[in-house]
Amino acid sequence: MDNKRDRLVRGTALDGRVRAFAVRTTALVDELRRRHDTYPTATAALGRTVTAAAMMGAMLKGQEKLAVMVKGNGPIGQITAESNAFGEVRGYVTNPHVHLPSNSLGKLDVAGAVGTEGFIDISKDLGMKEPYRGSVPIISGELGDDFTYYFAVSEQTPAAVGLGVLVETDNSVRVAGGFIVQLLPGLTDEEITEIERAVGSLPSVTALLEEGLEPEEMLRYLLPDAVIMDELDINFVCQCSRERVEQTLVSLGEKELERLIEEDDQAEVVCHFCNEAYVFNKDELQVILDQAKS
The missing domain is CATH 3.55.30.10 (Hsp33 domain)
Known part of the structure; x- marks a missing residue:
């Protein structure tokens, strides 16, 4: 190359x-x-x-x-x-x-x-x-x-x-x-x-x-x-970041976040543009859910 x-x-x-x-x-x-x-x-x-x-x-x-x-x-x-x-x-x-x-x-x-x-x-x-x-x-x-x-x-x-x-x-x-x-x-x-x-x-x-x-x-x-x-x-250059993905998760709403916590214990979000995977564990999802509630 x-x-x-x-x-x-x-x-x-x-x-x-x-x-x-x-x-x-x-x-x-x-x-x-x-x-x-x-x-x-x-x-x-x-x-x-x-x-x-x-x-x-x-x-x-x-x-x-x-x-x-x-x-x-x-x-x-x-x-x-x-x-x-x-x-x-x-x-x-x-x-x-x-x-x-x-x-x-x-x-x-x-x-x-x-x-x-x-x-x-x-x-x-x-x-x-x-x-x-x-x-x-x-x-x-x-x-x-x-x-x-x-x-x-x-x-x-x-x-x-x-x-x-x-x-x-x-x-x-x-x-x-x-x-x-x-x-x-x-x-x-x-x-x-x-x-x-x-x-x-x-x-x-x-x-x-x-x-x-x-x-x-x-x-x-x-x-x-x-x-x-x-x-x-x-x-x-990809503009994705963990912070941006967090905002996307907040926008899912309380019900969907509760479902992810109860059923999956985690969430994995993959950026279409760069294929980077962002993984959020149960505790991190709980913080995001609290954000969504506020």
Whole structure:
């Protein structure tokens, strides 16, 4: 596995009329694979989703955060990813133990795992009263095309999204990453055609990462005159804690807490996002019950 740290770069091209992001997420995706014991096709689907979420998180500011839900009709069930402007990302799939035969191109059959019908829902907490919500139908299940469609329809920004995850024979993640190129107002038809040609002729994201290209080199492969504005480390971070789980238990109410104390003698709560288990014994549950009563 590549030991280079995961990082994202943000750049512009053509006098600010193109905005672009490129990211390496190898360590992040391998950490999620390890935590959730995902099989290769599930790893690829989850990896592509968290990679897109990482880049979309980099479009936010301050304390804003984002949640992505891919709700397809495939065996993997729902894919959930969350990210923020600090490069903190987490995610999980409903059914991690999904691995399918390779598709007709000899690649991992992500569309088969995700399904070709359903929706991608994006929720952004921008610090307003209500979060911003956007939803588009899944059009391919390969996810790159689906996020491209999301930008065009929900955010009215033409974009090209490339996502890739390469899984080793031992199930570890060899490379993972992606790019987003957004076309802003003011581009000529010739410039748009040239960008589309560059995107269309680009080797796969995984091929570029395997060659050892850094995210900024990947951007310049697409946009030779790209100006790199800044970069961001990307890390797996889960916001769960014992205190938060305690509050969740309090919210169950007195009856359910009494039942846990009488019947089970303990409670075990497992975080969906990081798979950490929080165990509360009878005495600790009694303290939580007293809290619920007060």
